[in-house]
Amino acid sequence: MKEQVGVTLDDVRRVAELANLELTTEEEPKMQRDLNAILGHIDQLNELDTAGVPAMAQVGEMLGGTLLGRGEALRADEVRPSLDRSEVMSSAPETEGRFFKVPKVIER
Amino acid sequence: MSEKVVDLQNLTIDSAREAIASGKTSATALAELHYDRIASLDGKINSFLALSRVRAMTQAQKIDEMAAKGEALPPLAGVPVGIKDVLVMQGAPATAGSLILKGYRPPYDATVVAKLEAAGAILLGKLNCDEFAMGSSNENSAYGPVLNPRDLSRVPGGSSGGSAAAVAADFAAATLGTDTGGSIRQPAAFCGVVGVLPTYGRVSRYGLIAFASSLDRVGPLTKTVKDAASVLQVIAGKDVMDATSSSRPVDDYVGDLTKPVEGLRIGVPEEYFGEGLDSEIRQAIDATIDGLRMAGCVVKPVSLPHTKYAIPTYYVIATAEASSNLSRFDGVRFGLRAEEANTLSAMFRKTRDQGFGAEVKRRILLGTYALSAGYYDAYYRKAQQVRTLLTRDFMAAFAEVDVLVAPVTPTPAFKLGEKTDDPVQMYLEDIYSVAASLAGICGISVPCGQTKDGLPIGVQIMAKHFDEATMLRVGQAVEKQQAH
Numbered sequence: 001m002k003e004q005v006g007v008t009l010d011d012v013r014r015v016a017e018l019a020n021l022e023l024t025t026e027e028e029p030k031m032q033r034d035l036n037a038i039l040g041h042i043d044q045l046n047e048l049d050t051a052g053v054p055a056m057a058q059v060g061e062m063l064g065g066t067l068l069g070r071g072e073a074l075r076a077d078e079v080r081p082s083l084d085r086s087e088v089m090s091s092a093p094e095t096e097g098r099f100f101k102v103p104k105v106i107e108r
Numbered sequence: 109m110s111e112k113v114v115d116l117q118n119l120t121i122d123s124a125r126e127a128i129a130s131g132k133t134s135a136t137a138l139a140e141l142h143y144d145r146i147a148s149l150d151g152k153i154n155s156f157l158a159l160s161r162v163r164a165m166t167q168a169q170k171i172d173e174m175a176a177k178g179e180a181l182p183p184l185a186g187v188p189v190g191i192k193d194v195l196v197m198q199g200a201p202a203t204a205g206s207l208i209l210k211g212y213r214p215p216y217d218a219t220v221v222a223k224l225e226a227a228g229a230i231l232l233g234k235l236n237c238d239e240f241a242m243g244s245s246n247e248n249s250a251y252g253p254v255l256n257p258r259d260l261s262r263v264p265g266g267s268s269g270g271s272a273a274a275v276a277a278d279f280a281a282a283t284l285g286t287d288t289g290g291s292i293r294q295p296a297a298f299c300g301v302v303g304v305l306p307t308y309g310r311v312s313r314y315g316l317i318a319f320a321s322s323l324d325r326v327g328p329l330t331k332t333v334k335d336a337a338s339v340l341q342v343i344a345g346k347d348v349m350d351a352t353s354s355s356r357p358v359d360d361y362v363g364d365l366t367k368p369v370e371g372l373r374i375g376v377p378e379e380y381f382g383e384g385l386d387s388e389i390r391q392a393i394d395a396t397i398d399g400l401r402m403a404g405c406v407v408k409p410v411s412l413p414h415t416k417y418a419i420p421t422y423y424v425i426a427t428a429e430a431s432s433n434l435s436r437f438d439g440v441r442f443g444l445r446a447e448e449a450n451t452l453s454a455m456f457r458k459t460r461d462q463g464f465g466a467e468v469k470r471r472i473l474l475g476t477y478a479l480s481a482g483y484y485d486a487y488y489r490k491a492q493q494v495r496t497l498l499t500r501d502f503m504a505a506f507a508e509v510d511v512l513v514a515p516v517t518p519t520p521a522f523k524l525g526e527k528t529d530d531p532v533q534m535y536l537e538d539i540y541s542v543a544a545s546l547a548g549i550c551g552i553s554v555p556c557g558q559t560k561d562g563l564p565i566g567v568q569i570m571a572k573h574f575d576e577a578t579m580l581r582v583g584q585a586v587e588k589q590q591a592h
Contacts, residue, residue, distance in 0.1 A: 012473070019431060019476040020438070021469055022457035034470055035477065037532050042420040045490050048497070055492035058322035059308045059548025060352070062499050063573060075348040087215040093445035100440050105452045 007035045114138060116145060116278040121187050121335045124281055128175050128186040135171035135186035139164050139230050142188045146232070146279050153277055154254050155270040157193050158201045159233035164188075167230050184342060185228035190280040192271045193234040194241050195326065196315045197221050204317045205239040205249040205267075208463025209443040218315020219350065220284060220326050220343045227342040232280055235270030239465045240434065241286055241319045243267045244294060244537040247528055248467045255524070258300055258564055262521040265295030271329045272299040282330045282339050286316060288323045289422050290516075290541025293553040296329055297516035297566025300555045302583070303329045304336045307574045308548035309354035311340075312347030320429035321352075323422075323545050333554060333584040337361035340576060356574055364577040369585045370404030372578065375509030379415035380540055386519045392557035392565040393515050399589040400513065400582070410509060412501040417494050418543035419535055424478050424491035425546070430468075431475030437463065470531060499547040506549075506572040511582050513569055515540050516553045520563035540568060550576050554583045556590060 012032045016023050023031060056062060085098070094101040114124075114133050127133045143161065150156055171186045191197060194204045196214035203209045217225075225231060238248040246254040246269025254269040256262040257277040264273040268285030272295035275283055285292040287305040296303025304327040311326045318324060328339035341362055346355040376397060381390060401407045439445035439459035446458035464472070478487035505512060518539055527534045544551045550573070553566040567586055571579035 007477070011477070015473050015477045015480060018480060019472050020435070020453075020456045020460055021464070021472060022461040023469070024461070027466075027469070030466075031470060031473055034531050035474060037530075038423060038470075038474060038535070039477075041532050041535075042424055042487065042491075044420050045417060045424075045494055048414075048417065048494060050490060050493035050497070053493040053496050055489055056496040056499060057492065058352070059499065059573065062496070062503070062548070083215050091212055091215070091442040093439060093443075102440055102452050103449055103455050 006039060007032055114141065116141065119278070119281050120332055121184060121281060121330075121338045124187050125181060125185050128171065129181050131175070134175070135168035135230060136165065138186055139168045139188055139232070142232060142279060149277060150279060152255060152260060153257055153273050154252050155236055155274040155277065155279060156190065156232075157203060157234050157236050157251055157270070160197060160200045160231055163197075163200070164230045164232055167225060171228055171230070182226070182228035183338060184224060187229045187282060188232050188280050189224055189229045190232050190235045190271065190274045190283040191221060192237050192268050192283065192285050194237060194286055194317045194319075195221060195284060196317070197231060197234065200234055202234065202317065203251065204241070205237045205251060206463065206465070206468070207250045207444060208437045208459070212442045216315065219312035219347045221315065223343050224284070224339075235268075235274055235283060237270055238267035239468050240317065240430070241267040241288055241291055242430070242467050242471055244290070244534055245522070245524075245527065246270065246295070247524065248465055250465055253524060256299060256521050258562065259521065262523055262563070263298065265298035265521065267291040268295050268303075268329065272296050272301055272303065275299070275301045275329050275331060282328055282335055284326060284343075285329050287325050287327055287545065288319050288426060289545045290538045292327050292329060293516050293541050293551055293566070293568060294538065296553040298521040298564065300558070300564030300566075301329055301331060302333055302336045302555070303327065303553045304340060304576070305544065305551040306340060306344065306576060307550040309352055310550070310574065310576065311343050312345070312350040312353045314347055314349035318433040320426040321433060322429060323426060333552070333580055333587050334362065334365060336552065336583075337365055337580045354574070359577040361577055361580055365581055365584050367581055368404070369400070369582055372405045372511065372582065373509040374400050374405045374407045374582070375410035375505050375512045376407060377410050377412045377415070377505070377512055377514055379412050380514035384518050384539070385515060388559045389515050389517070389520065389565050393513070393567055396556045396567045396586055396589065397513055400585060403585050408509060410505045410512065412505060412543065414494065414497045414501050415543055418498055418546060419539055421491045421494045421498065422538070422542040422546060423474070423535055424487050425495065427471040427475030428478045428488050429475070431472045431479065434468070434472055467531075495546050498543055502543070502547045502549055502570075502572070510578055511569050511571045513567060513582075516566040516568040517541075520559050520565060544570050549573055550579050552579050552583045554586045556586055
């Protein structure tokens with residue numbers, strides 16, 4: 001696979017920040033190498049002229065109309081039992097009453 | 109009592125059900141037999157991550173009571189099944205193969221899990237997989253790799269490696285896997301079992317931990333094509349809890365298996381037989397096609413001209429969707445939370461750094477990059493357009509033929525560690541499976557021989573959207589050839 005030098009270490013750090021990932025200093029150059037190798041492979045797509053080709057989000061649109069357009073995705077708006085709140089909350093690392101508890105939000 | 113009567117190696121859904129209905133064995137004894145086998149042999153293979161013994165034995169007793177009263181038994185009565193660990197079962201650990209979900213016990217059942225149990229199946233436990241279903245070898249599980257039961261030095265394939273290995277090792281008569289780019293078909297081929305990728309929308313995904321929502325599908329892995337049809341019959345159909353599930357009526361998959369294959373048009377896509385295809389696999393697929401011709405099928409060459417673009421398209425779309433789906437793992441509502449963080453944003457970052465493995469991070473980064481300002485049109489939109497071209501290829505082919513027959517994988521099962529250092533090489537493993545995933549069509553992997561080293565070979569049969577019935581019928585014809 002041809003490698004391109006498109007992605008810099010700074011790019012890796014910027015994208016990691018966008019993705020809420022904290023990479024170690026050992027991980028950063030490895031990710032840079034891998035992203036460049038994969039993007040080099042992905043660059044093949046530019047061989048294709050896609051002018052005028054519609055973008056496809058999922059296959060439903062290719063099979064005649066969107067699912068929503070046919071009303072298929074809509075169900076009756078009726079009250080029905082949902083999951084027990086305390087059971088759901090019991091999976092959380094930290095809670096207080098009806099709330100999820102997290103470290104402080106505003107950094108100073 | 110049952111050891112003599114029930115042969116786990118040849119246990120199918122029908123034979124399990126009949127043995128219970130006739131009193132030759134009981135659902136309880138059959139479940140115990142499977143748990144015994146798991147206890148003695150799975151230490152090496154590592155296919156199960158958790159066993160749900162109490163739930164299984166409660167269900168088995170219920171089935172036995174029905175049998176004792178002579179009641180009509182449901183279609184999967186007493187059939188021991190395993191569930192890939194990306195699908196949730198109430199109260200059972202759900203890790204998705206990741207440390208970030210360690211300790212999480214979901215409070216509800218996935219629709220497919222509830223449907224299997226309502227049909228009488230015994231839920232044995234949760235099966236190992238690549239972390240968040242990202243991988244082609246099962247080496248990305250945080251809980252250790254699964255080994256291929258046919259050759260313990262080799263991978264079982266991925267990401268549903270545990271699901272394929274458990275069937276191959278006779279730990280379960282059937283399992284559920286998920287397939288986003290080949291994750292049912294490829295491990296089925298590597299382990300020598302049957303694996304079905306249903307059409308997008310055919311099977312509910314409520315309770316599936318999402319990887320790439322426009323691609324993820326749930327399907328069965330079994331020993332026979334008929335068993336795959338039986339399980340699909342139970343899990344297919346509209347679910348109000350999944351807006352992407354289709355309300356199109358479900359065909360009679362099991363009944364339609366008796367129809368002849370004579371006269372069916374078989375397309376052979378030339379792009380699936382190019383450079384890189386192992387010669388023994390090529391021979392096995394050629395022989396399979398000859399067999400179908402002898403069974404009265406009409407074989408004709410077809411072209412799917414955009415096939416070589418399927419992998420790059422897939423790795424843009426799947427990672428972009430994954431970067432969005434996996435943002436929910438943040439240490440707030442479930443699973444792991446990094447302890448040493450003083451602020452919320454530091455907690456997010458540290459939790460995700462500690463909780464995610466290298467491949468998951470790589471895909472989140474790639475997907476975030478592809479969606480980020482300045483790159484969206486060049487990568488994500490471009491890939492969505494090529495996805496249209498790939499789908500049109502299939503639709504044009506299916507105007508000419510009823511099914512497509514092709515290899516599942518370019519090589520047989522590879523050695524552990526063989527491809528872990530080179531992500532692009534690992535991704536190319538999916539070269540024959542990702543196009544069907546992108547196009548939303550159905551596909552099946554059926555065993556069609558083995559290499560001279562004894563490694564299983566699978567053949568892929570693809571059919572148009574919602575035509576699982578024809579796909580299964582051709583699959584069964586292939587299976588019958590093998591028996592001869």
